[in-house]
Amino acid sequence: MKALLLAAALALPPIAALSPVAALAVQPDEVLADPALELRARQISEKLRCPVCQSETIDESNAQVARDLRLLVRERLVAGDTDAQVVDYVVDRYGEYVLFEPVASGGNLILWYAGPAMLVLGLGIGFAFIRSRRRAEPPADELSEAEKARLAEILQD
Incomplete structure (x- = not known):
């Protein structure tokens, strides 16, 4: 170590x-x-x-x-x-x-806080997107009768 x-x-x-x-x-x-x-x-x-x-x-x-x-x-x-x-x-x-580190006041506050605010916003949007995908109904494994008929029609052509 x-x-x-x-x-x-x-x-x-x-x-x-x-x-x-x-x-x-x-x-x-x-x-x-x-x-x-x-x-x-x-x-x-x-x-x-x-x-x-x-x-x-x-x-x-x-x-x-x-x-x-x-x-x-x-x-x-x-x-x-x-x-x-x-x-x-x-x-x-x-x-x-x-100045390498400008004073955090006035208009500079926007620059100081924009990065962290965008990070939090992006994380929130990503979290909401992932959460909504979990709630979505999973796709059906079986085809309906109408879908089976249409597939058969397409395959015959």
């Missing part, structure tokens, strides 16, 4: 902040001297999407706008902003699209 757990742990991808891909995009001149501020910058960067690459965080992306965002995050942290203030500042400039 221990060997299986060890194999599973080794097969899992590394944490995003420690992965070699994330380390490649961040240039040495971007890294802050203060390790605590750099850690906060990396944690904030995990929440922000690159506007160009769309499926990468700003730390993973090599796009120029991602570099600008990384520098902006570090600049705001050095200026003394809290993590929430930094994220709010970036969202105000680039829109809510840059």
